Amino acid sequence: MSNTISGKNLLRPTGLQCKNLQEYLKSRPPEVLNKLYHNPPICLAVFRELPVIAKHYVMRLLFVEQPVPQAVIASWCSKLHFEEHQKVVLILNELNVWKEASIPGGLPGWILNTTFKKNLKIVLLGGGKPWTMSNQLEIDSKPRDVAFLDSYALERWECVLHYMVGSQQQEGISADAVRILLHAGLMKRDEADGSPVITQAGFQFLLLETALQVWYFILQYLDTIEARGLDLVECLTFLFQLNFSTLGKDYSTEGMSEGLLTFLQHLREFGLVYQRKRKAGRFYPTRLALNIATGQNKPLSRDPEKEGYIVVETNYRVYAYTNSNLQVALLGLFCEMLYRFPNLVVSILTRDSVRQALKSGITAAQIVGYLQQHAHSKMIEAGPPILPPTIVDQIKLWENERNRFIFSEGVLYSQFLSQTDFEVLRDHALSTGVLIWQSERKRTMVVTKAGHDDVKKFWKRYSKGSS
Amino acid sequence: MKQFLLHLDETFALGRKFIIQDLDERHLFISADILDILQSKVDDLMDQISFPLAEKGI
Numbered sequence: 001m002s003n004t005i006s007g008k009n010l011l012r013p014t015g016l017q018c019k020n021l022q023e024y025l026k027s028r029p030p031e032v033l034n035k036l037y038h039n040p041p042i043c044l045a046v047f048r049e050l051p052v053i054a055k056h057y058v059m060r061l062l063f064v065e066q067p068v069p070q071a072v073i074a075s076w077c078s079k080l081h082f083e084e085h086q087k088v089v090l091i092l093n094e095l096n097v098w099k100e101a102s103i104p105g106g107l108p109g110w111i112l113n114t115t116f117k118k119n120l121k122i123v124l125l126g127g128g129k130p131w132t133m134s135n136q137l138e139i140d141s142k143p144r145d146v147a148f149l150d151s152y153a154l155e156r157w158e159c160v161l162h163y164m165v166g167s168q169q170q171e172g173i174s175a176d177a178v179r180i181l182l183h184a185g186l187m188k189r190d191e192a193d194g195s196p197v198i199t200q201a202g203f204q205f206l207l208l209e210t211a212l213q214v215w216y217f218i219l220q221y222l223d224t225i226e227a228r229g230l231d232l233v234e235c236l237t238f239l240f241q242l243n244f245s246t247l248g249k250d251y252s253t254e255g256m257s258e259g260l261l262t263f264l265q266h267l268r269e270f271g272l273v274y275q276r277k278r279k280a281g282r283f284y285p286t287r288l289a290l291n292i293a294t295g296q297n298k299p300l301s302r303d304p305e306k307e308g309y310i311v312v313e314t315n316y317r318v319y320a321y322t323n324s325n326l327q328v329a330l331l332g333l334f335c336e337m338l339y340r341f342p343n344l345v346v347s348i349l350t351r352d353s354v355r356q357a358l359k360s361g362i363t364a365a366q367i368v369g370y371l372q373q374h375a376h377s378k379m380i381e382a383g384p385p386i387l388p389p390t391i392v393d394q395i396k397l398w399e400n401e402r403n404r405f406i407f408s409e410g411v412l413y414s415q416f417l418s419q420t421d422f423e424v425l426r427d428h429a430l431s432t433g434v435l436i437w438q439s440e441r442k443r444t445m446v447v448t449k450a451g452h453d454d455v456k457k458f459w460k461r462y463s464k465g466s467s
Numbered sequence: 468m469k470q471f472l473l474h475l476d477e478t479f480a481l482g483r484k485f486i487i488q489d490l491d492e493r494h495l496f497i498s499a500d501i502l503d504i505l506q507s508k509v510d511d512l513m514d515q516i517s518f519p520l521a522e523k524g525i
């Protein structure tokens with residue numbers, strides 16, 4: 001028999017991990033979660049992101065003041081969907097939304113987390129303290145409309161992206177933002193002169209959709225938040241309040257703490273909120289902030305990116321109807337530029353240009369995804385498929401030819417004295433799932449590096465026992 | 468592709484032998500520190516057997 005389990009594959013680029021809200025919260029310790037649940041907006045955000053079944057469970061339990069037997073809760077869900085039920089139970093446990101409690105009588109039961117319950121009630125039924133930004137404001141003398149906010153948000157965000165691709169003609173971004181990019185591993189300091197340069201992860205980041213980019217960036221920002229002396233709970237609460245705010249309406253900064261004001265300035269820099277002046281006393285949330293953590297992609301309405309601009313032809317030509325230097329730079333990651341006209345860029349996909357991109361860690365799927373996502377409306381009309389299949393296949397083939405081998409790291413065991421010795425050790429490795437390859441005839445086996453220690457110990461114990 | 472590796476090994480193309488054991492027709496056990504050089508060698512091979520598909524002229 002040949003290869004049973006392939007070990008960890010070496011030399012493959014690792015994908016960019018973008019957690020959603022749930023995964024992010026799950027990775028927080030329970031104490032932090034509990035602190036977060038003291039804030040009604042967060043409870044609502046968490047509730048909104050729960051799977052449908054979980055929402056039902058929470059709703060049914062919301063006004064029950066005592067633990068409910070687990071069997072009763074399980075009976076709310078059809079037996080046919082038992083797996084989903086279990087998934088939901090796990091999620092609710094991990095999010096600390098409910099906890100186990102025994103019912104007098106000995107049955108295991110669940111009871112909703114009291115803090116969560118209280119604050120979810122508040123947010124659904126009203127009451128509680130007013131939200132910090134809900135103070136009354138006089139009417140803004142120069143109100144900003146939605147269109148203005150959208151273009152502002154886009155401009156700010158593109159600034160960050162521009163900085164990453166290293167185009168010079170834009171104004172720079174603050175040292176703080178650079179620090180976040182460095183921390184997130186999207187850029188790293190050049191060894192020669194210490195200036196930040198883009199990394200593998202950075203390239204992948206550039207090809208994500210805007211909403212995902214913002215969320216990823218914010219997650220990384222939150223990681224560094226405590227080092228800045230800001231309060232994570234406070235900032236998260238504010239972020240979720242923003243999430244529930246109305247686009248095109250202005251909100252007051254009155255009553256916000258020093259820390260929050262600093263946080264607001266950071267958000268302002270990335271285009272999540274708009275403020276005319278630092279001390280204006282009011283701010284407008286932009287669409288970027290509303291998009292956060294909802295999981296849905298409400299596109300920026302005036303986002304020219306969303307009006308597709310890329311035409312791909314079967315002769316590998318890529319035409320991009322755009323003026324934006326950023327979009328040209330992004331295309332330049334995997335295309336060879338041929339001509340540039342006002343309003344149009346002509347480029348070509350070649351083996352070399354695509355391989356260049358693959359070498360810098362972009363995957364074929366990401367390239368295809370990018371082309372598809374920004375395909376010109378004419379292409380979409382002609383589709384499906386939107387992109388010529390030959391091109392898609394070729395890009396994938398170019399990627400595959402780089403991966404002709406599968407490399408798995410392992411340790412080789414051979415020269416066993418007897419067939420039984422070999423079989424015992426092989427069966428042990430197989431049962432712990434660390435066996436990569438074995439041959440009975442040659443009495444040779446390969447185990448993964450991680451499993452090596454364990455197998456070695458087992459072998460020592462075994463040979464001692466038999467002698 | 469396995470034959471290519473055996474060839475590289477036999478001809479000392481990478482400066483030394485790197486195959487530790489020939490396991491079966493689909494598997495080789497090689498030394499880990501050669502991976503990077505090996506990958507670039509394979510890239511070179513693919514370069515030699517590829518043909519530019521697209522025309523660049525107008």
